[in-house]
Amino acid sequence: MLLISPDSVDEALDCAKAAEHLDIVDVKKPDEGSLGANFPWIIREIRDAVPADKPVSATVGDVPYKPGTVAQAALGAAVSGATYIKVGLYGCTTPDQAIDVMRGVVRAVKDYRPDAFVVASGYADAHRIGCVNPLALPDIARRSGSDAAMLDTAIKDGTRLFDHVPPDVCAEFVRLAHEADLLAALAGSVKAGDLGELTRIGTDIVGVRGAVCEGGDRNAGRIQPELVAAFRAEMDRHAREYAATVATAS
Ligand SMILES: O=C[C@H](O)COP(=O)(O)O
Known part of the structure; x- marks a missing residue:
């Protein structure tokens, strides 16, 4: 699946123009951090702006180790x-802290909406900020x-995902998650040139x-709708080529 992150209602409207090429519209506020949280009314406006069959995701922030605060923000x-x-x-320096926050x-979230989908995110460059190790995330x-x-x-x-977590370690991350x-x-x-590896290791x-x-x-x-379409075309091409390779090998 392809998740695209607009930072405003205007950009979400551009995503809506490319809706057939993406799977999830992810609302964030990049000037508040990598997973910076946007305002509730922006999430609502973006939800209204994108086609109803496209799920909207929202980041809750680059959060501190404050389970109550984060749970309340997630419900928001x-x-x-x-x-x-x-x-x-x-802000979580140990897996136990991270589990506390995510529980x-x-x-x-699920008391309010049982079918909601919760994503626990760590950082490939965790060593630069002192948070939990990337391979601890699946557990x-x-x-x-x-x-x-x-x-x-x-x-x-x-710097990019593979600069910090090389493809073989990303493959282990995916294996542990699965x-x-x-x-x-x-x-x-991530660039289009990374899609071959990301496909090969089974990224969802x-x-x-x-x-x-x-x-x-x-x-x-x-965000440019035509760049979304081109990125998606590359993703699909790699998926087809990988499926053909697997079929030939078996
Ligand atoms: O969740 C996805 C992030 O917004 C990725 O942003 P980026 O491709 O600019 O690093």
Whole structure:
């Protein structure tokens, strides 16, 4: 699945123009951090702007180790219309802290909306910010009752997912997530050139912003519907080629 992250209602309208090429519209506020949370009314307006059959995701923020605060924020995102709730476990330094936070989120969100989908996100560049190890995420997600484990980059300085977590370690992340019956989501300045590896290792959700913004600039550039379409075409091409390789080998 392709998840695209607009930061405003205007950009969400551009995503709506490319709706047939994407699977999830992910509301965030990049100037508040990699998984910065946007306002509830923006989530609601974006929910109203994109086709009803496209799920809207919302990031709850690069959160501190404050389980009550985060659970309440997660409920706010769900009440505002998001059905995918993404939490960046920025302030959690141990798996136990991360599980604490995610258990609160899962309960808050699923008591309100049992079919909502909760994503526990860590950071590929965790070593730069001192939070939980990327490979701990699948177990954190499983033990907290989350539905997916995700990695993004915390520091958007041009370094990318594979600069911090090489493809073979991402493959292990995906394997651990699947072993725990979770979806595996990967992001972090992902480019079209990364899609071959991401497909080969079985990634379920690829999250992008910069690659589909004009000039590849996630901050100054705006999401371009034709770049979303081109990115999707590359994803589909890799999926077809990989399926053909597997079929030939078996
Ligand atoms: O969830 C996906 C992120 O917004 C990825 O953004 P990026 O591709 O600019 O790193």
